[in-house]
Amino acid sequence: MSEQTDRPDEQSPAGERRNGEESPLAGIFGLLLDVGVPITCYYVLSKGVGLSVMASLAWSSVMPAVRTSWSIFVRHSTNRFALAVLVVTLVGLVLSLWTGDARLMLAKDSGATAALSIVVLVSTLRGTPLMSAALRPWLVRGDAERGSAWGRLSASSDRFKTAERRYSVVWGLALLTECVLRVIGAYTLPVDFMVWFGTVILGVCVAVAVAVSGPLATKPMEKMITAEAGARAAEAGARRR
Numbered sequence: 470m471s472e473q474t475d476r477p478d479e480q481s482p483a484g485e486r487r488n489g490e491e492s493p494l495a496g497i498f499g500l501l502l503d504v505g506v507p508i509t510c511y512y513v514l515s516k517g518v519g520l521s522v523m524a525s526l527a528w529s530s531v532m533p534a535v536r537t538s539w540s541i542f543v544r545h546s547t548n549r550f551a552l553a554v555l556v557v558t559l560v561g562l563v564l565s566l567w568t569g570d571a572r573l574m575l576a577k578d579s580g581a582t583a584a585l586s587i588v589v590l591v592s593t594l595r596g597t598p599l600m601s602a603a604l605r606p607w608l609v610r611g612d613a614e615r616g617s618a619w620g621r622l623s624a625s626s627d628r629f630k631t632a633e634r635r636y637s638v639v640w641g642l643a644l645l646t647e648c649v650l651r652v653i654g655a656y657t658l659p660v661d662f663m664v665w666f667g668t669v670i671l672g673v674c675v676a677v678a679v680a681v682s683g684p685l686a687t688k689p690m691e692k693m694i695t696a697e698a699g700a701r702a703a704e705a706g707a708r709r710r
Contacts, residue, residue: 575655575663579648582671586644589637598637608691618697622690629693636686643678647671 592599601623609615622629650670654663 571660572655575660575667576652579651579655582644582651583648586641586648589641589644593634593637593641596634598633600637600640601633604633604636604687604690608687608694612698614698614702615694618694618701622693622697626693629690632686632690632693636682636690639682639685640678643674643681647674650674 589599605619609619623633647670651667654666654670658666
């Protein structure tokens with residue numbers, strides 16, 4: 470009985486490490502793979518091996534598609550975004566190969582970002598902001614008390630829920646902007662240049678999202694979690710006395 474009471478965070482739907490949930494470090498490693506490996510593959514295949522631009526772009530798209538397929542079909546991940554990314558990647562790859570358009574091949578990379586931005590914004594409108602799942606591990610930091618505080622605040626605090634929505638809106642708009650800029654770049658800039666510059670665009674949009682979401686959402690949420698966890702700890706201490 471006491472064991473269940475002491476560790477509610479692992480049992481609740483709002484728990485930090487539910488089955489199949491990725492840690493923040495795993496997510497970052499996956500992002501590095503999806504960004505770094507395709508760029509390296511493209512330049513090795515096009516400049517080193519001498520493959521055509523289309524062939525190099527096509528082969529460099531294989532790693533993200535394989536990694537996402539592994540997550541869905543082998544690890545049985547229920548990540549809706551992973552499925553959307555896989556569908557967009559495969560459709561874009563087929564269309565690019567069919568038309569023989571290298572610029573379309575580059576533009577297809579923005580499809581994953583567009584899918585994520587739409588899912589994030591729609592989830593916010595529905596009252597279930599998707600980016601909360603990505604933010605939660607960073608603010609909870611593996612602490613059961615902070616995890617429980619998040620769950621209580623997310624269920625009952627209007628101020629906390631507003632901050633959650635703000636966080637998702639900021640990231641949804643940032644990713645949508647990245648998508649638009651990447652498509653414009655794909656059709657106006659040289660292909661060789663855009664292969665790596667697309668990552669710069671993504672990096673800038675992510676940096677802006679982090680900077681804007683900090684004062685609007687992240688910092689207020691962290692303060693509320695700390696205060697709530699502290700108040701519950703003080704109550705528990707008073708009861709023991």
